[in-house]
């Protein structure tokens with residue numbers, strides 16, 4: 001077992017983990033962060049996306065021990081105090097989801113995308129979320145939601 005410590009959604013946790021434990025399993029099973037979901041066994045779907053030191057990563061592709069000392073944000077910590085993050089609000093308002101299974105990872109990927117590109121075009125959104133698969137929506141409303149959130153995040157940043 002290895003002893004690791006990481007800050008997750010603003011709280012520091014220290015735990016013993018097996019060296020083979022994936023970050024997504026550590027988050028869900030040890031820390032109870034079940035908002036981060038597992039959609040595949042192949043690193044393809046992106047449903048498990050979280051932010052690791054500010055960058056979107058598929059948490060099924062990272063070992064928990066690799067995140068030792070890091071700052072992790074999950075969908076549960078994106079908006080403090082029960083308020084919706086502009087990205088969550090836009091997905092809700094523009095119907096960027098149906099079953100919702102891809103949504104936590106999609107939103108985490110989209111927030112990172114907008115941080116890097118505050119005014120993404122249609123194609124840039126599609127390219128930015130290409131690692132996140134959605135079986136339900138056909139993506140059109142997701143693209144619109146990401147662009148609406150980007151506008152709101154820019155306005156908020158300028159205020």
Ligand code: FES
Pocket residue numbers: 037038039040041042043044045046047048049058059060061
């Ligand atoms: S569960 Fe991580 S990419 Fe599918």
Ligand code: FES
Pocket residue numbers: 096097098099100101102103133134135136137
């Ligand atoms: S909303 Fe169902 S997989 Fe995306």
